[in-house]
Amino acid sequence: MKLTKLLTGVLAGAAISAFAADASTAIPRKAGPVSYYGALHTSGSKIIGAKNNQQAMLRGVSLFWSDATGASYYNPTVISWAVDNLKIDVFRYAMAIQYYDSNGGTKNEVDKGNSYAGAPEGQLSMIDKMVKAAIENDVYIIIDWHSHRAHLETSIAKTFFETVSKKYKDVPNVIYEIYNEPVSGSGGDWGAIKNYANQVVPAIRNNTQNLVIVGTPNWSQHPEQGARDPIASTNIAYVLHFYASTHSKGSFGGNVSSALSAGYPVFISEWGTTNADGDGEPNASATSEWTSFMDQNMIPNCNWSLRQQTSDVDQKSEKSAIFAGDKSLITAAALDAATYTSSGNIIKSYLTKNARSWADSLVKGKNTGSCAFKATTAKQTDGKISGVLKSGCTYTSSNDKIASVSGSDIVINDYGFVTLKGNDGSESVVTITQVAGQTIANLEDITCNYTNTCKSTSKTGRAIDFDGDGSLDYLLTMDDKTNEGSKFTLTSLDPSIVTVSKTTCTNNSCANSQKNKQVWMLHFKSYGTAKVVASAAAITGFRAMQDTFEIKFTKGNDRITEKYKDQKVAVNFESATGLPSASLSGKTPITYTFNGKESSAYMVKLGEGFATSSYPAIIAVTANIPESDNYLAMTKTVTFIIGGDSTLAMNKDEYYSYINGTTIAMKPIRNVQNSLKASMNGSMLQFTTKNTGLVKVDIYDALGASVKQMSDIYGKGSHAIDLKGLPNGSYTLVIRQGSHKASLRWTNK
Structure with a gap:
């Protein structure tokens, strides 16, 4: 279409892994x-x-x-x-x-x-x-x-x-x-x-x-x-x-x-x-x-x-x-x-x-003989079709899972279409149409965590102690009927993980219409995955509901104080804050490494803070928070420049050797295979890819702070990117394609 547009938005389902629908x-x-x-x-x-x-x-x-x-x-x-x-x-x-x-x-x-x-x-x-x-x-x-x-x-x-x-x-x-x-x-x-x-x-x-x-x-x-x-x-x-x-x-x-x-x-x-x-x-x-x-x-x-x-x-x-x-x-x-x-x-x-009637087309020339009958349609909920099969004939179904023959009746087993072949060789088509299912407000596959975040197929929500019993809950609906009008029941198959009941909503986070009213809730009892079965009788226009939903409850994400951050500090400097001893949420003890080592000659942890030596240095400090009863493990790395100028650091080789083997990021560190060839030629980043795919380039300054990110699709072979325009200084470049990466140090003069 001859059209120039600029639209924005997020693709529905883009976060799903490729080919998930199968x-x-x-x-x-x-x-x-x-x-x-x-x-x-x-x-x-x-x-x-x-x-x-x-x-x-x-x-x-x-x-x-x-x-x-x-x-x-x-x-x-x-x-x-x-x-x-x-x-x-x-x-x-x-x-x-x-x-x-x-x-x-x-x-x-x-x-x-x-x-x-x-x-x-x-x-x-x-x-x-x-x-x-x-x-x-x-x-x-x-x-x-x-x-x-x-x-x-x-x-x-x-x-x-x-x-x-x-x-x-x-x-x-x-x-x-x-x-x-x-x-x-x-x-x-x-x-x-x-x-x-x-x-x-x-x-x-x-x-x-x-x-x-x-x-x-x-x-x-x-x-x-x-x-x-x-x-x-x-x-x-x-x-x-x-x-x-x-x-x-x-x-x-x-x-x-x-x-x-x-x-x-x-x-x-x-x-x-x-x-x-x-x-x-x-x-x-x-x-x-x-x-x-x-x-x-x-x-x-x-x-x-x-x-x-x-x-x-x-x-x-x-x-x-x-x-x-x-x-x-x-x-x-x-x-x-x-x-x-x-x-x-x-x-x-x-x-x-x-x-066109494709059912008729399918059996054109074959829908003749004493056992043949006109294309027939029934609903998924009809149970059986009577009065269609010819007396004295026997039939074979092309798919018994959709419809089978029992005596003089066609038995409906699912929706779809079948060809019934008569003993005279004739063929006739039977189509079973799907009848719409029923739904319950807010009930889908749901994942909630200890830190109150919930995600379902179509929305996000919160897990809160809505009924005041000390455990987290997820709100469903005040109604006792499906959205289509049939009374439902909910049953947890794993009550040690999740129970479900109608309970009074007492928390201030309850909506005005729900406050002090009976509301259907999921009650989280322990971490794991539970199955909840929803049942409702068929009503006009809708088939019976017998659906199973997957409800997950996981540990939460821990936090660390904002004072733990990239920073430039003086030599012979002491701070009462900056290296906390415990996480904020779980109060879990934190251990630290300095350029990957348990200790450093250039800085030490003192109480909730640190002290630096009299020598200029650059140190990647990694906080390691182990998994606890209610929180997942967490790793976060920041960079300290002692003396304020990374070019004067006495331990530059140690620092760059460490970061070139480690991804510095605000997420768990992952070692990846160094299988991309990369080098600098002036301001040109040159690299070679083994396969076609998305290549990401991250550029960090001497503090370890991200200063530029680039990504594009590259074919197999050699490529070059001009980095002209970056301020003078020392940089670390990390180039990734899939599970492969290369990292290198570059001084832009």
């Missing part, structure tokens, strides 16, 4: 296009299903950038709703890489917490959730490198696509879009695109033959250029993007026709009804020309974009959005109640009028 266990829960076509391949100018060799026609939506505005829609509930209500066959994961600039520039950087370059694990985790959603809904997902300068990001793109194609090598749902919209501003002509593709595509082909789609010059408007000088690989399609109010079918449709005539397929992975900037009123007649053209030529396509019109992050508006309003729509109820924009009404009509 799509590998997912199974299709609905009959959809993937079960029908299988993985997508190409044959001449057609995109076909590897399962049946039929030409695949897909219609769907692109999600907005995977940034603060778009992230809320990267949600399995949203995808499931869109499949059921908009009848999408495919959706596009528009992964923000590093920059928004539609001209290929670097002025508008995506917030690092939301970009692949800045937070790769967050994106990989969210991709896994979306792949799982695609599998369960039996639709396709396009994993899109959403960049206008991908050919300048070849190294990290190659690593990314190698990683995800290996992870999903056996997942037929996945389509790889390796370049969103090349532009001339970044040098993205076809030569640069082809050179990039010829490096990235083989990384995918080492793992899978799934369809790869490639962006084309000038914001992906020239698929014919790809057809004239094709990528040297199999199963490649070339991309066209259009916005109907800017790009007429008469002006740009010929580019598609030229590619098709040359024998190469086209995928329209992004199109809109509005202007190319996403704004302006939709052009219904121009849109109709394009949709007719796509349908006539069977060109798979995705509309931009599934979001609300006005961002709830930066309040910017896009009339190409499907939904009106300024609030993210992340629940089925909110989506059901949503108002569509003018563009959204056009898109909804286009998608729904072309909806």
Whole structure:
């Protein structure tokens, strides 16, 4: 999309480890296009299903950038709703890489917490959730490198696509879009695109033959250029993007026709009804020309974009959005109640009028014979289906875990779909739809610690002695019913760790509505992990609740006085403070080391303070606080410069030898393998990496205080960074990539 934005925010779930959701266990829960076509391949100018060799026609939506505005829609509930209500066959994961600039520039950087370059694990985790959603809904997902300068990001793109194609090598749902919209501003002509593709595509082909789609010059408007000088690989399609109010079918449709005539397929992975900037009123007649053209030529396509019109992050508006309003729509109820924009009404009509019965398609030609019956749907809570099976026939279910046959009934065991094969060879499809579950206010997987901090899946809270019995508690709800209206019970399976009951809230921290009222609380008894089971009867529209939640209670984080800090002190100096004997929170005895040794000739601990010798020195003093009954162990290092000038220190070799083997930080010290080569040449930091990945450079002054931090993605090989501009003085540089590091001393003169 031709759009320049600067959004900020924190990517939902970015702190989760990569691939935590684990799509590998997912199974299709609905009959959809993937079960029908299988993985997508190409044959001449057609995109076909590897399962049946039929030409695949897909219609769907692109999600907005995977940034603060778009992230809320990267949600399995949203995808499931869109499949059921908009009848999408495919959706596009528009992964923000590093920059928004539609001209290929670097002025508008995506917030690092939301970009692949800045937070790769967050994106990989969210991709896994979306792949799982695609599998369960039996639709396709396009994993899109959403960049206008991908050919300048070849190294990290190659690593990314190698990683995800290996992870999903056996997942037929996945389509790889390796370049969103090349532009001339970044040098993205076809030569640069082809050179990039010829490096990235083989990384995918080492793992899978799934369809790869490639962006084309000038914001992906020239698929014919790809057809004239094709990528040297199999199963490649070339991309066209259009916005109907800017790009007429008469002006740009010929580019598609030229590619098709040359024998190469086209995928329209992004199109809109509005202007190319996403704004302006939709052009219904121009849109109709394009949709007719796509349908006539069977060109798979995705509309931009599934979001609300006005961002709830930066309040910017896009009339190409499907939904009106300024609030993210992340629940089925909110989506059901949503108002569509003018563009959204056009898109909804286009998608729904072309909806297909994939259940019927799956058994086309096989749904005949005396044992066959029409595709049947029931709810997860119905228990069984009667009156459907034919008398005198026996049936075999494709998945007894979803539905099995008992006598003349179909027994419902879970939600999903099955094919029942009759003894006459006929096949019929049964779909069991999921019934919504129930929830209890504030009850999720929760971790609390002794220092009162609690974190759950969606919020933070506090553990306080709310009921005055001397132990910490976590508040849930005053209600005795689920949010959906059914009376619930809560049972702890580990009462020695956590109990749960309704108790009077007496603490001043109780809300006014809760003060001196009965409130459901978790009561922490000891450290560990407990299971709490929530049960509630089924009610209209919602299945019974029998959910287990994980509740953790851990020790707290200890503290040390702020007077223990980096400082310059005189020779022959005494201080009554600065090296406390015990921690603040746990009152735990503290031991100290001086440049890694138990004692120093240059300073000694005196009571709660210290005394220095008559010689100038520099000392890294490390406070070690052991684990106690209620607090975790803690290590903190600070630097003392005795005499005030580190360049005069008599023990510089001792100090630098120590810190070059140790990470000085406000957190536990960790020894890491020195496996990066690094050196200084004037003001140039030169280093060599063994692998592609994020490299972090931390620069400390003689006090051990951080003066500069840098990070970027570097490929395998040698690199240089100019540190010109730092004030004259002595510095320690620590360069890290993954578990590897190098550290060196540098004097800038």
